[in-house]
Amino acid sequence: MKIDAVIFDMDGTLFQTDRILELSLDDAFERLRLNGLWEGKTPTSKYREIMGVPLPKVWETLLPCHSAEVRESVNEHFLERLIDNIQSGKGALYPHVKEVFTYLKEKQLKLFIASNGLPAYLESIVNHYGLDRWVDAAFSIEQVHSLNKSELVNMICDKYDVKRGAVVGDRLSDITAAKDNGLLAIGCRFDFSQEQELIQADAIIEDLMELVDLFLVVDDLNPSPACK
Known part of the structure; x- marks a missing residue:
């Protein structure tokens, strides 16, 4: 058959996805930095390693010491930036x-x-x-x-x-x-x-x-x- x-x-x-991933992730982590919730570089390479897992697992991996509320907030902002970048033709x-x-x-x-x-x-x-x-x-x-x-x-x-x-x-x-x-x-x-x-x-x-x-x-x- x-x-x-x-x-x-x-x-x-x-x-x-690579075309908009770093842009969107940088935006999400810059927001964390501005709120005093993150120091250092955006963990883009770590995200690339786990690409393909559901987003809840992504934030558990990238933000293991942060609260569920912070992860949810970052997830929402990241999603907004992804969609904005898609609609603006960057993907x-x-x-x-x-x-x-x-x-x-x-x-x-x-x-x-x-x-x-x-x-x-x-x-x-x-x-x-x-x-x-x-x-x-x-x-x-x-x-x-x-x-x-x-x-x-x-x-x-x-x-x-x-x-x-x-x-x-x-x-x-x-x-x-x-x-x-x-x-x-x-x-x-x-x-x-x-x-x-x-x-x-x-x-x-x-x-x-x-x-x-x-x-x-x-x-x-x-x-x-x-x-x-």
Whole structure:
């Protein structure tokens, strides 16, 4: 049975988050500095290491000694700055996103986004770049109580009756979500990816256009049975 749906990660897979990450993070930590709640440089490199985890986990890691109230305030400001930077055109999609989406829709595949980003952030990217022309639905990790991407992907499979699909993403959470649900795991060797994570994928790409050729031979990759 051929692939009938593709579930894409957003950050570091479809959207070049790196273009707005440092700007937005600097703004958030500058606010902490002004309030006497942070000293030193913005921990951008640490954030890059954990990119792909839900935002609550991000702030627990970056601000381990701060209160839940401070983390929530920083999270809100960071989200505002991310959205402002998206809407002002400082971000960008990865090359060939729209071409690949057009090709996959012509093949009558269902397309979804499963993101660890918050709903407002995800919606701002989808709207700014008009991705809803191709994407059947976009889902935030906040739509599952566990904040677990495997559960989010399973929800998509159940809701849209995905029988044989693939998950395309750059981090281990994407690869794990695919394997936990019996889907093909396609790792993206992009900005935030890590080799020790990518080697667990069924296939690795360095450009989204490689998906075109990959899905032509996908039956030879022998993906596992469909979603649970």
